[in-house]
Amino acid sequence: MIIGLDVGGTHTDAVLISHSGIEKEVKVPTDEGHLFETVLSGIEAVTAGVDPKGIRRAVLSTTLAANIVVQQKLPPVGMIVAGGPGLDPAEFRVGDHYVVVKGALDHRGREIEALAEDQVEAAIEGFKKGGVRFVGVATKFSVHNPDHEKRMAEILAPHFERVFLGHQLSGNLNFPRRIATTYLNAAVYPIHRDFFEAVKKSLAQKGLDVPLRILKPDGGNMSFDSSFDDPAQTILSGPSASVMGALAYAPRSGATLVLDIGGTTTDMAVLIDGVPLLAPQGIEIGPFKTLIRALQTHSIGVGGDSTIHLEDGRLTVGPDRTGRAMVYGGSAPTPTDAFCVLGLINGGDRDRSVQGLTPIAQKLGLSLENAAVAIFDQACRQIMAGAKEMMARINSKPVYTVHELWEGSEIKPRHMMVLGAPAPQFAEKLRTMFDGNVTVVPHWHVANALGCALARTTSEVTLFADTAEQVAVAAGEHFSRDIPTDFNLENAQELALQLLRDKALRRGANPEHLELEVTEAYQFNMIRGFHTIGKNIRVRAQIKPGLIEGYDPVGGKLRREDL
């Protein structure tokens, strides 16, 4: 059996899935101030009366890291960066302990200015005075040559609890994002570590000594142990939980739009042939643009509890939320109140919904029911507009080869999957506005927790090889090797896949079922004068996000002995 638990803004959802399907599903209120208690109560509730011996793992998606970033409760972190010529690295300052030192590499990773080790040493004292225990180092082009970052880390390591190195967190080129990503990892680390160690300990005390896994924003998970190397990979995993929950029931071909309609927002994502689309760069949270790999999602402020506005006879929904719907004791009318008036939901106090909608109906000159329909229509129109905007963004993503531009066709979803609390009501209406199939994701109210439980372990690897310099570097994998001059694209792909396999296993992937794929493979002849001096090779490989082997989506059951 597997536990999946997803902490949301209002509710925390948990499921327990076994060989006979979903054994249990629970919803407990989220207490943002007491996330630890929230997680434990969710796990307790979903395992109540279940023999812990049958539980093989628990996969968690929490808002822990995102909250401390958004609420700016990050502990002091020391950052040392070296950029050399280009944009002034001072522009990318993060935190109160940010030091720029001399040292530079060029775009092929060749040293053009030696690292000023004395400047790194000089920073130590100031960091200590500022109470810094965790530091990050990042240099421009470190993914092509990590030597400067490594040297900085050597100097700093004896003085601090942990040093995060930019090149180990992502193989992508983007120095400002590398700085932000390194900073966030160092900042999130102590909180992440304390939290999950406490969770693990508490579960063990309750007899639930199961391996923990943590969901990432790319729709994959990682093991408890490896999460300490990439703690910022836990930021904003919520939207990916929902997408993975829908994935189990998604069509295997064509483009599918996934809508997670919650109380405050609607989160959208796209599946292509049953695989979620990844964002081109990384997550953006608060003031930080990062290299943290994530699914491409789009969020708009329309949900069941969004506030309804009427200005100059124009009806709009959201993006603000005043509280709960009036039917459940709130103070402002919401789409949920419209559902209530239309008899689409049971429970609560219908009179309060009527009271909330009446002034709107009067101003619109409509009957109460027609006003409710108008609100419902408007909410759906806004959702459709949001979806259109996301598709336009996806379709306008630049490409860099003639082949891709010439052959690339526009992505147009023909299928829509809806989940979240008001999914069935919304799906009914969206069906009339969408050119294609609209379905409600089974177990729509806890599909996100199911997504956590079923997500497979993901990883990615970026490899650069330069046969003129005779070196292959996969900076994120702590890998650098001399290569012969006849090293070629095929060798590079093999090497990248090997590195990916190793990484995936470290992160806890199932060695029997690794879905490795090469996503990018370029080879450039480097010509100087009229001579080919070598090849510049770039390979990217990944384990694409998907569901674990051994889950039967038709029966909704696990079918593997070891699970």
Place this chain on the structure above:
Amino acid sequence: MLQAKNKTGLVFFPAFDWAISPTHPEREERLLYTQDQVFEEGLLDIDGIVEFKPDLVTIKDVQRVHFCLPDPWAVMTESHFISAGGAKTIGMAVMEGKVDRGFALVRPPGHHANRVVHGARGFCNVNIEAIMIEYLRRAYGVDRIAIVDTDCHHGDGTQDIYWHDPDTLFISIHQDGRTLYPGSGFLNEIGGPNAVGATINIPLPPHTSDEGILYTIKEVVMPILADFKPELIINSAGQDNHYSDPITNMNFSARGYAELTRMLQADIAVLEGGYSIEGALPYVNTGIILAMAGLDFHNLAEPNYDPERYRQNLSTTNYIEQTGMRVLKAWQERLKLKKLIREEPECGQRTRRIYYDTDNIYETQSETVRICDDCGGALRIESASDSKGSILAVHIPRKACKACKEQAYQWYESAEHSQFKQIFLQDRPEDNFLEKKKNA
């Protein structure tokens, strides 16, 4: 947080799968290190810098400018449709106010492509700036446009296309044609008899450095632009004046390019040549993007750049200043010069041999323009190449007067296939391109 002062659009299309030939300077690798530098600097994340996906140009867009022989498909590859399309995308974004300014960082380039195209010359097949400009004129009604070509090679293709157009000011700054391909672009090339002065060439001596080029922009180009009052300024932003370029002899730096861009304040920049793919392009392109966006570039420099080493000597400085004075004088006296040129017998005719170095084709061209004070003048070009035989190309300018229209139609209608293999009419006022049918 960095914030662009001018909202700046960028089309980046490195065509990583296209080359003229495997070891040609115009090959897959050309913008690889530029991409690395631009991505690593995080330029595309800067608030106010927007990346666009290039559109493709249509055959109609191409035929608004060119006579392609025997047809556009024969002289263009997919990559040309995209690179011209990238320029068009940026032009549209500027005209529609999506951005204040824009840079099409695309390849292959286009400024050596003439109005008549038999194949590739100077690595160019179609003129991507001209295709963009004529589209913008058609779609948005722009009239007066200035093109400042800062590629190290004379922009002879662009010059050819706008030779007779009084509404397009073409200024080319380049290494002296006596020392570099294509061997043209001298002071006395000042435009056809209907557009005298609208073509300006500023040949600079080899080893001109930042000082000389920036002097020329500030003291010569800017005053002329202020006089001409264009609605749009286009920069053909070649990057081969760089001191590390392997096929030229100039000493310009990345920061110099950024400073040039800051001074020129072009609305649209389009990448042209530049083949120092590691030592120059990553830094020059970064500099141009920063300068267009109005961002600080003082910390930008090539590795180990030493300005002292590339400083120009006094005689170079003097020579450049004299050249600048002569250019300004010719500009101020353009009406007088026009009168003189008009007095020459057969001033409306020229015969030329044009060599296509990239495709190894010899073209022989004889051109007749109707002398006209009301428009650019009806133009007829008879062109023959060693491989494709003789054709007639008739062009009616955008703002053609009645007499020129009639003249052009008379040329077109009276031409016969016994004489020409193909007969074309480019009717700009009607936005039409016609090829005469053989049995008509």
